[in-house]
Amino acid sequence: MATRQIKFGEIAGFEEGHFFEDRRAMNESSFHRHITPGIDGNGKEGTSAIVLSGGYTDDADYGDEIIYTGAGGNKNGKQVSDQTWEQPGNAGLLVSMNKGYPVRVIRGHKHKSDFSPQNGYIYGGLYSVVDAWEELGKEGFKICRFRLVYSGGKPGRKSAEDTELDYSKKDPKRRKGTVVRIVRDTKKAQQIKELYVYQCQVCGTTIKTKKGFYAEGAHIKPLGKPHNGDDSIDNLLCLCPNHHVMFDKGAFSIADDFNLIGVVGYLTVHSGHNIGSHNLKYHRECHGYEVTIE
Amino acid sequence: MATRQIKFGEIAGFEEGHFFEDRRAMNESSFHRHITPGIDGNGKEGTSAIVLSGGYTDDADYGDEIIYTGAGGNKNGKQVSDQTWEQPGNAGLLVSMNKGYPVRVIRGHKHKSDFSPQNGYIYGGLYSVVDAWEELGKEGFKICRFRLVYSGGKPGRKSAEDTELDYSKKDPKRRKGTVVRIVRDTKKAQQIKELYVYQCQVCGTTIKTKKGFYAEGAHIKPLGKPHNGDDSIDNLLCLCPNHHVMFDKGAFSIADDFNLIGVVGYLTVHSGHNIGSHNLKYHRECHGYEVTIE
Numbered sequence: 168m169a170t171r172q173i174k175f176g177e178i179a180g181f182e183e184g185h186f187f188e189d190r191r192a193m194n195e196s197s198f199h200r201h202i203t204p205g206i207d208g209n210g211k212e213g214t215s216a217i218v219l220s221g222g223y224t225d226d227a228d229y230g231d232e233i234i235y236t237g238a239g240g241n242k243n244g245k246q247v248s249d250q251t252w253e254q255p256g257n258a259g260l261l262v263s264m265n266k267g268y269p270v271r272v273i274r275g276h277k278h279k280s281d282f283s284p285q286n287g288y289i290y291g292g293l294y295s296v297v298d299a300w301e302e303l304g305k306e307g308f309k310i311c312r313f314r315l316v317y318s319g320g321k322p323g324r325k326s327a328e329d330t331e332l333d334y335s336k337k338d339p340k341r342r343k344g345t346v347v348r349i350v351r352d353t354k355k356a357q358q359i360k361e362l363y364v365y366q367c368q369v370c371g372t373t374i375k376t377k378k379g380f381y382a383e384g385a386h387i388k389p390l391g392k393p394h395n396g397d398d399s400i401d402n403l404l405c406l407c408p409n410h411h412v413m414f415d416k417g418a419f420s421i422a423d424d425f426n427l428i429g430v431v432g433y434l435t436v437h438s439g440h441n442i443g444s445h446n447l448k449y450h451r452e453c454h455g456y457e458v459t460i461e
Numbered sequence: 462m463a464t465r466q467i468k469f470g471e472i473a474g475f476e477e478g479h480f481f482e483d484r485r486a487m488n489e490s491s492f493h494r495h496i497t498p499g500i501d502g503n504g505k506e507g508t509s510a511i512v513l514s515g516g517y518t519d520d521a522d523y524g525d526e527i528i529y530t531g532a533g534g535n536k537n538g539k540q541v542s543d544q545t546w547e548q549p550g551n552a553g554l555l556v557s558m559n560k561g562y563p564v565r566v567i568r569g570h571k572h573k574s575d576f577s578p579q580n581g582y583i584y585g586g587l588y589s590v591v592d593a594w595e596e597l598g599k600e601g602f603k604i605c606r607f608r609l610v611y612s613g614g615k616p617g618r619k620s621a622e623d624t625e626l627d628y629s630k631k632d633p634k635r636r637k638g639t640v641v642r643i644v645r646d647t648k649k650a651q652q653i654k655e656l657y658v659y660q661c662q663v664c665g666t667t668i669k670t671k672k673g674f675y676a677e678g679a680h681i682k683p684l685g686k687p688h689n690g691d692d693s694i695d696n697l698l699c700l701c702p703n704h705h706v707m708f709d710k711g712a713f714s715i716a717d718d719f720n721l722i723g724v725v726g727y728l729t730v731h732s733g734h735n736i737g738s739h740n741l742k743y744h745r746e747c748h749g750y751e752v753t754i755e
Binding site for chain 1: 521523526528561563587589591592594595596597603608610612613614620621622623625626627637638639640641642643644645646647648666668669670671672675677683685686687701702703705706707710711712723746747748749
């Protein structure tokens, strides 16, 4: 059915808020390549677009945050059997979650929310899949659930980071004293993780879950004040969460020849990965590993 | 000198914005127990209060975020030798960082910033120590540096979480597509980490850095929508970052008898730790480990 190539991200001519009269109007541009299925994607390439059309009674739409029910087991708006993670659209949403691909969200007139159009379809912008789990749906069958947050960057809308923090904003007591460790999943971080196939450059560990692989992009010279490191490949490593914390807190550092300092071992470095020696030097200095010439 | 007991957090009668005529006025209440040293604290108990008094040329004060220079090696406002992490005030700031203790920040009239008073001293509120590193100061000696963020919870001021996310707010390009993994360090999370002495309940690993121990408080039933789990001891585990990620992503779950499901092993549980079986059940259901009775 979908013989056109899958397209991720924004497509020229279709700004956020774009109105489509019907599903057919989304096909030619590959904005959404199907007429009936809600999810455009598969487990090989990922999922590029979803339509919220009121077919699933368990969906919840908060605007910048959407709890979305996956595909399968649904007949005329009623759940009649279990959903599976292997179903192509669901598998595609997992790929998009693990690889950080953006998903175009389209709301139809049959979808009941404060953000749905009276008729036709409206493009709601790019979202990131940030969580996936399963539960027993209202009709007694297993459903696959996804949490998506807006990540399109339109001024005036909340950023994905803002949405992630909303939890504590609503409760003043929670505001107080809560400190967070933040792991940012930027495009560059995704690149470095793919280069190393999610293997930690220190210990070789890959964290495998039922829903995909996990690793973290670790900035050598930290982002943010006062370090102001770059979000660039020459300032990134692919690490497991444990080595990421240890590296950030200076439990070890890295010499210019990639031998580790503070622990025994060496950093595995891909031939296509030019690590900035100025960044390594900065990290060594921050954590007391740089020998000053007396 | 400081024979009075150290006091952490807010002290009755001294609201944020409280004016002190001089350092002596802070002594009796243990608000700050010293007359000259800037840091009130030590490596055994932690640090409870600091005074910004313009003594260190490397300090930077952004209001809700402060880059603070530790104590030592300073004579009449000039750095004359290296600072060390063992110096009591500095060691105390590390303890406060690792244990999540709040630090009272007081700004003096000699401290030059947009937030300093014309005369006397003003209490700027509670801050959390979120980072520590060393660098070569402007005067050529090693200095210990700390990043503190406001965590007092006064309405209208930024929360610690907001400050941590500021990095991406200033650059619209960075807003787009960035998704974050957030590890919240709440008071309850600190309690659970102390109960287990920073040992992972799954693998027994303790992450040791030069500046202290590190573990994470993992919520069994997640915080935030749509799960709305509690930030309470019966919903928390002490895990290393790797097992925290694996648990959140459902790579394993936990049976009511604390045997692990999905991996071989069992959860170490302290006799004083009542884990809510409803929370464990919720986690198993979310990740397909709950056997439904047919």
